[in-house]
Amino acid sequence: MAVDSYDATTGRPIFLDTGAPDTGVDPTAAGIYAADVGNRIVRANLAGLDAYPYERAGLAGHALDTDTDYVHDGSGWLRIQRVHAFSAGSAAIAASGITTVPLPAGRFSVPPVIVATVIGHPNVCVVHYGSRTTTGFDVRVYTLGGGQVAADIHWTAVQMLSGAAAG
Structure with missing residues:
Protein backbone atom coordinates (compact mmCIF):
# COMPACT_ATOMS: atom_id res chain seq x y z
CA MET A 1 0.00 0.00 0.00
CA ILE A 80 15.96 26.79 24.64
CA GLN A 81 18.29 28.03 27.36
CA ARG A 82 19.52 25.37 29.73
CA VAL A 83 21.99 25.56 32.60
CA HIS A 84 25.33 24.08 31.55
CA ALA A 85 26.72 23.55 35.07
CA PHE A 86 25.42 24.22 38.58
CA SER A 87 26.51 23.74 42.16
CA ALA A 88 25.28 24.91 45.56
CA GLY A 89 26.43 24.66 49.14
CA SER A 90 27.17 26.44 52.36
CA ALA A 91 30.37 27.67 53.94
CA ALA A 92 31.67 29.23 57.14
CA ILE A 93 33.39 32.54 56.38
CA ALA A 94 36.25 33.71 58.63
CA ALA A 95 36.13 36.94 60.64
CA SER A 96 39.32 38.22 59.02
CA GLY A 97 41.14 37.73 55.75
CA ILE A 98 39.77 35.95 52.71
CA THR A 99 37.90 32.66 52.80
CA THR A 100 38.21 30.58 49.64
CA VAL A 101 35.16 28.43 49.01
CA PRO A 102 35.97 25.38 46.85
CA LEU A 103 33.83 24.34 43.88
CA PRO A 104 33.47 20.74 42.68
CA ALA A 105 36.49 19.68 40.62
CA GLY A 106 35.83 19.57 36.88
CA ARG A 107 32.29 20.95 37.14
CA PHE A 108 32.90 24.36 35.53
CA SER A 109 34.81 25.19 32.33
CA VAL A 110 34.75 28.96 33.01
CA PRO A 111 34.44 30.85 36.33
CA PRO A 112 30.73 30.68 37.22
CA VAL A 113 28.35 33.40 38.41
CA ILE A 114 28.26 33.27 42.21
CA VAL A 115 25.37 34.32 44.45
CA ALA A 116 25.66 34.04 48.24
CA THR A 117 23.39 34.88 51.16
CA VAL A 118 24.40 35.31 54.79
CA ILE A 119 22.37 33.09 57.13
CA GLY A 120 21.76 33.31 60.86
CA HIS A 121 23.80 36.44 61.59
CA PRO A 122 22.35 38.96 64.07
CA ASN A 123 23.44 41.94 61.93
CA VAL A 124 22.59 42.94 58.39
CA CYS A 125 25.60 41.81 56.36
CA VAL A 126 26.99 42.26 52.88
CA VAL A 127 28.84 39.53 50.99
CA HIS A 128 31.98 40.76 49.20
CA TYR A 129 33.34 38.55 46.44
CA GLY A 130 36.97 38.44 45.44
CA SER A 131 38.40 36.37 42.64
CA ARG A 132 36.44 33.57 40.96
CA THR A 133 37.96 30.56 39.21
CA THR A 134 36.63 27.24 37.94
CA THR A 135 37.70 25.65 41.25
CA GLY A 136 36.61 28.21 43.84
CA PHE A 137 35.77 31.78 44.83
CA ASP A 138 36.96 34.21 47.49
CA VAL A 139 34.53 35.72 50.01
CA ARG A 140 34.48 38.20 52.88
CA VAL A 141 31.44 39.26 54.90
CA TYR A 142 30.99 42.78 56.27
CA THR A 143 28.39 44.46 58.47
CA LEU A 144 26.82 47.65 57.16
CA GLY A 145 29.17 49.51 59.54
CA GLY A 146 32.13 48.19 57.53
CA GLY A 147 33.55 45.63 59.95
CA GLN A 148 34.48 42.21 58.64
CA VAL A 149 32.70 39.42 60.54
CA ALA A 150 32.51 35.66 60.68
CA ALA A 151 29.33 34.35 59.09
CA ASP A 152 27.76 31.33 57.46
CA ILE A 153 26.62 31.59 53.85
CA HIS A 154 24.54 29.60 51.40
CA TRP A 155 25.87 29.93 47.86
CA THR A 156 25.06 28.93 44.31
CA ALA A 157 27.38 28.79 41.31
CA VAL A 158 25.96 28.77 37.78
CA GLN A 159 27.51 28.44 34.32
CA MET A 160 24.81 29.02 31.69
CA LEU A 161 26.73 28.17 28.49
CA SER A 162 29.65 25.85 27.75
CA GLY A 163 31.89 28.85 27.13
CA ALA A 164 30.31 31.58 29.27
CA ALA A 165 29.07 31.95 32.83
CA ALA A 166 26.21 34.31 31.96
CA GLY A 167 23.61 33.32 29.44
Whole structure:
Protein backbone atom coordinates (compact mmCIF):
# COMPACT_ATOMS: atom_id res chain seq x y z
CA MET A 1 0.00 0.00 0.00
CA ALA A 2 1.45 3.35 -0.98
CA VAL A 3 0.96 6.74 0.63
CA ASP A 4 -1.91 8.53 -1.10
CA SER A 5 -1.11 11.98 0.31
CA TYR A 6 0.40 13.83 3.27
CA ASP A 7 -1.37 16.05 5.81
CA ALA A 8 -0.40 19.64 4.94
CA THR A 9 0.11 20.69 8.57
CA THR A 10 1.81 17.72 10.23
CA GLY A 11 3.20 15.72 7.31
CA ARG A 12 1.33 12.62 8.47
CA PRO A 13 1.08 10.09 5.65
CA ILE A 14 -2.50 9.39 4.57
CA PHE A 15 -3.43 5.95 3.32
CA LEU A 16 -6.82 5.68 1.62
CA ASP A 17 -8.94 2.65 2.32
CA THR A 18 -9.77 1.89 -1.30
CA GLY A 19 -8.92 -0.99 -3.54
CA ALA A 20 -7.75 -4.47 -2.76
CA PRO A 21 -5.40 -5.09 0.19
CA ASP A 22 -1.75 -4.92 -0.74
CA THR A 23 0.42 -7.70 0.64
CA GLY A 24 3.58 -5.83 -0.34
CA VAL A 25 3.06 -2.85 1.96
CA ASP A 26 6.09 -0.59 2.24
CA PRO A 27 6.12 0.74 5.83
CA THR A 28 8.88 3.26 5.04
CA ALA A 29 6.60 6.31 4.91
CA ALA A 30 4.87 5.40 8.15
CA GLY A 31 8.23 4.71 9.81
CA ILE A 32 9.68 8.06 8.73
CA TYR A 33 6.61 9.84 10.05
CA ALA A 34 6.69 7.88 13.31
CA ALA A 35 10.28 9.08 13.85
CA ASP A 36 9.12 12.71 13.54
CA VAL A 37 5.68 12.41 15.09
CA GLY A 38 4.78 14.18 18.28
CA ASN A 39 6.35 17.36 19.47
CA ARG A 40 10.08 16.80 18.86
CA ILE A 41 12.28 16.19 15.84
CA VAL A 42 16.01 15.52 15.73
CA ARG A 43 18.23 16.72 12.90
CA ALA A 44 21.96 16.99 12.26
CA ASN A 45 21.97 20.77 12.67
CA LEU A 46 19.84 23.92 12.73
CA ALA A 47 19.74 23.97 8.91
CA GLY A 48 18.15 20.52 9.06
CA LEU A 49 15.51 21.81 11.44
CA ASP A 50 14.88 24.78 9.13
CA ALA A 51 14.44 22.40 6.20
CA TYR A 52 11.72 20.38 7.96
CA PRO A 53 8.60 21.10 5.87
CA TYR A 54 6.04 20.79 8.66
CA GLU A 55 7.23 23.40 11.17
CA ARG A 56 4.53 24.58 13.58
CA ALA A 57 4.28 26.44 16.88
CA GLY A 58 5.17 24.23 19.82
CA LEU A 59 7.26 21.77 17.81
CA ALA A 60 10.54 21.03 19.59
CA GLY A 61 13.72 20.26 17.74
CA HIS A 62 17.22 19.10 18.62
CA ALA A 63 20.39 19.90 16.63
CA LEU A 64 22.91 17.09 17.07
CA ASP A 65 25.98 19.07 15.98
CA THR A 66 25.67 21.54 18.87
CA ASP A 67 23.58 19.38 21.24
CA THR A 68 21.11 22.28 21.35
CA ASP A 69 17.35 22.19 21.90
CA TYR A 70 14.97 24.53 20.09
CA VAL A 71 11.24 25.22 20.04
CA HIS A 72 9.35 26.58 17.04
CA ASP A 73 7.23 29.67 17.74
CA GLY A 74 5.29 29.53 14.46
CA SER A 75 7.77 31.70 12.58
CA GLY A 76 11.18 30.30 13.49
CA TRP A 77 13.29 28.18 15.82
CA LEU A 78 14.10 29.64 19.26
CA ARG A 79 17.00 28.26 21.29
CA ILE A 80 15.96 26.79 24.64
CA GLN A 81 18.29 28.03 27.36
CA ARG A 82 19.52 25.37 29.73
CA VAL A 83 21.99 25.56 32.60
CA HIS A 84 25.33 24.08 31.55
CA ALA A 85 26.72 23.55 35.07
CA PHE A 86 25.42 24.22 38.58
CA SER A 87 26.51 23.74 42.16
CA ALA A 88 25.28 24.91 45.56
CA GLY A 89 26.43 24.66 49.14
CA SER A 90 27.17 26.44 52.36
CA ALA A 91 30.37 27.67 53.94
CA ALA A 92 31.67 29.23 57.14
CA ILE A 93 33.39 32.54 56.38
CA ALA A 94 36.25 33.71 58.63
CA ALA A 95 36.13 36.94 60.64
CA SER A 96 39.32 38.22 59.02
CA GLY A 97 41.14 37.73 55.75
CA ILE A 98 39.77 35.95 52.71
CA THR A 99 37.90 32.66 52.80
CA THR A 100 38.21 30.58 49.64
CA VAL A 101 35.16 28.43 49.01
CA PRO A 102 35.97 25.38 46.85
CA LEU A 103 33.83 24.34 43.88
CA PRO A 104 33.47 20.74 42.68
CA ALA A 105 36.49 19.68 40.62
CA GLY A 106 35.83 19.57 36.88
CA ARG A 107 32.29 20.95 37.14
CA PHE A 108 32.90 24.36 35.53
CA SER A 109 34.81 25.19 32.33
CA VAL A 110 34.75 28.96 33.01
CA PRO A 111 34.44 30.85 36.33
CA PRO A 112 30.73 30.68 37.22
CA VAL A 113 28.35 33.40 38.41
CA ILE A 114 28.26 33.27 42.21
CA VAL A 115 25.37 34.32 44.45
CA ALA A 116 25.66 34.04 48.24
CA THR A 117 23.39 34.88 51.16
CA VAL A 118 24.40 35.31 54.79
CA ILE A 119 22.37 33.09 57.13
CA GLY A 120 21.76 33.31 60.86
CA HIS A 121 23.80 36.44 61.59
CA PRO A 122 22.35 38.96 64.07
CA ASN A 123 23.44 41.94 61.93
CA VAL A 124 22.59 42.94 58.39
CA CYS A 125 25.60 41.81 56.36
CA VAL A 126 26.99 42.26 52.88
CA VAL A 127 28.84 39.53 50.99
CA HIS A 128 31.98 40.76 49.20
CA TYR A 129 33.34 38.55 46.44
CA GLY A 130 36.97 38.44 45.44
CA SER A 131 38.40 36.37 42.64
CA ARG A 132 36.44 33.57 40.96
CA THR A 133 37.96 30.56 39.21
CA THR A 134 36.63 27.24 37.94
CA THR A 135 37.70 25.65 41.25
CA GLY A 136 36.61 28.21 43.84
CA PHE A 137 35.77 31.78 44.83
CA ASP A 138 36.96 34.21 47.49
CA VAL A 139 34.53 35.72 50.01
CA ARG A 140 34.48 38.20 52.88
CA VAL A 141 31.44 39.26 54.90
CA TYR A 142 30.99 42.78 56.27
CA THR A 143 28.39 44.46 58.47
CA LEU A 144 26.82 47.65 57.16
CA GLY A 145 29.17 49.51 59.54
CA GLY A 146 32.13 48.19 57.53
CA GLY A 147 33.55 45.63 59.95
CA GLN A 148 34.48 42.21 58.64
CA VAL A 149 32.70 39.42 60.54
CA ALA A 150 32.51 35.66 60.68
CA ALA A 151 29.33 34.35 59.09
CA ASP A 152 27.76 31.33 57.46
CA ILE A 153 26.62 31.59 53.85
CA HIS A 154 24.54 29.60 51.40
CA TRP A 155 25.87 29.93 47.86
CA THR A 156 25.06 28.93 44.31
CA ALA A 157 27.38 28.79 41.31
CA VAL A 158 25.96 28.77 37.78
CA GLN A 159 27.51 28.44 34.32
CA MET A 160 24.81 29.02 31.69
CA LEU A 161 26.73 28.17 28.49
CA SER A 162 29.65 25.85 27.75
CA GLY A 163 31.89 28.85 27.13
CA ALA A 164 30.31 31.58 29.27
CA ALA A 165 29.07 31.95 32.83
CA ALA A 166 26.21 34.31 31.96
CA GLY A 167 23.61 33.32 29.44
